[in-house]
Amino acid sequence: NAGVMQNPRHLVRRRGQEARLRCSPVKGHSHVYWYRQLPEEGLKFMVYLQKENIIDESGMPKERFSAEFPKEGPSILRIQQVVRGDSAAYFCASSPGGQQGRGEQYFGPGTRLTVT
């Protein structure tokens, strides 16, 4: 049973380019979460999605960042016009939602974004 998969594992972008990070949740999980880990910082919540819906985006920067979780396919975190301060590790987590799974979130290996 595959866990959460993220790709790419490493991504290098020049300032001003777009970054697209993909996350495939655990099979059967309908809830996806994105977290960001800046150097020397803890993980910070960004956004919580269910299929085709953004439930909580309170941690998302107001500009340049967007996320989606379509009916088919992986969840995508998109960063437009990247800046050096966007360099970080981006982690995706999933859960089955509802009363299943005891509220536990399962994390992927992360995508390490470097902006040059």
Place this chain on the structure above:
Amino acid sequence: KQEVTQIPAALSVPEGENLVLNCSFTDSAIYNLQWFRQDPGKGLTSLLLIQSSQREQTSGRLNASLDKSSGRSTLYIAASQPGDSATYLCAVKGGSEKLVFGKGTKLTVNP
């Protein structure tokens, strides 16, 4: 606003020692608390999850306790091994679905 603090930030111990990692949180209205392990450049591995109604959870050499009223959790590692070297993260889940993380304790177990 929930805040999670982990003390110490770093810990170095000789192999075989028993040790305790501490986690404190400011809002006691939590749903659960998870302890994770993170190896350098890697993702997070869930170690233990304690529901708010529970006092402790055990897995092998690991034991996690939860005192919700005082806003504290501890992770006890028995008979530490060099392979236990990693950063240990504590995260709490409150009324919303998001996890609030501490900055972690970096553990080094010396052979």
